Amino acid sequence: MPKIIPLFAALLLTLASIASAETLKFAPLPMEKPETVAGQWKPLLEYLQTALGIELDIDYSDSNEQVLDKFEAGKLDLAYLGPLPYLRLKDRFPAARPLVIFHESDGQPSYTCALVVAAESDLRLEQLTGRKIALTQPLSTCGFFSISGLLQQAGIRLEETRYRYLGPHDAVALAVAAGEFDAGGLKSAIARKYASLGLRIIAETAPMPGLALVANGTRVSPERIEAIRRALLAADEPTRKTWGDNIRHGLSAATDEDYAEARKLPYRAPIPDQGNF
Structure with a gap:
């Protein structure tokens, strides 16, 4: 019986740890079919879960606009955003914080x-x-x-x-x-x-800043933001090779200043919601 009590106590501690694990909601951009997008991100999210002891849930949206609306409404912690969605979001929601930019297959932190x-x-x-x-x-x-x-x-x-x-x-x-x-x-x-x-x-x-992982500064602490950034930058090549085709080629730390040139483009210009035929 004396041996059972410590084991039971250890089990309770383990369950308590699992129950208290921080859960973050992550939104990828709907660039491809949902199952393709989920497959691209699953290994990276599992890497972060193991490295940081957190839970990460994918929140898939049908459009970029839905991602931005959820982010602004405080329903998302992290999102994968291209330059235009990021700049539009930053105008509406200054607490958006870029963490890292994902490199393209040529190793560049930009794309066309x-x-x-x-x-x-x-x-x-x-x-x-x-x-x-x-x-x-x-x-x-x-x-x-x-x-x-x-x-x-x-x-x-x-x-x-x-x-x-x-x-x-x-x-x-x-x-x-x-x-x-x-x-x-x-x-x-x-x-x-x-x-x-x-x-x-x-x-x-012309090249534009690569797609970035962006954090919601009203929901994710500065310490957690920095921990996620450090963990991603520390991932070695064998680890990154398990990630999806679009996100396995390296990363760079990102700041809002990376978008200075993109801000010179007419990103605020009206864009029709519907096609014309």
Whole structure:
């Protein structure tokens, strides 16, 4: 009996520890199908859970706007955001704190957006007036915001095309490859991922800050924010190789100052909620 009491006490302590573990809600961007997104993030979240003794729950939203609304309403602790969603959120919610920027496959802490056509198409940028263009979603960096800028280089307003929002980047890639749209806008890395299906890049934006992990400063303490940042930066290459394709290529510490150049772009300009056909 004397041996049972210490064992029982140890069990109670273990259960109490589990019950008191901090739980953080994390929102990825809906860039691909939900199951693909969850698979990308699961190993990284498990790494943080083990390293920090916390619980991390994925909160999936159907749109970037939903992610920002939940963040602003205090329903999220962490979110994975591109430059446009981050800048829009920071204007609305100054307590948003960037922790790290994820590098691209070339090791750079920046990425580009691309305008693609089917591989067999001979369309050029200046020939897209009146054509059907697939976009991701209104608050996607590679959506209306970037594709409008690319078309302006050829003297075309996006409103002079027929554009429609399809949601995830992979939906845009598949729709263009299937011939349902003449062109589409998406992240360049995802365009290259689907190149074998028959996609060709005809224009790319200038580099922008890479996608970042952003913390809610009203819900996550400065100490916890720094602990998460340190744990991610300390992850070695074998560990990172288990993470998803979009987040395994290295990281850099991030601050709001990293977005100084992006703020020079017209990120506050109105963006239509709906396509025009």
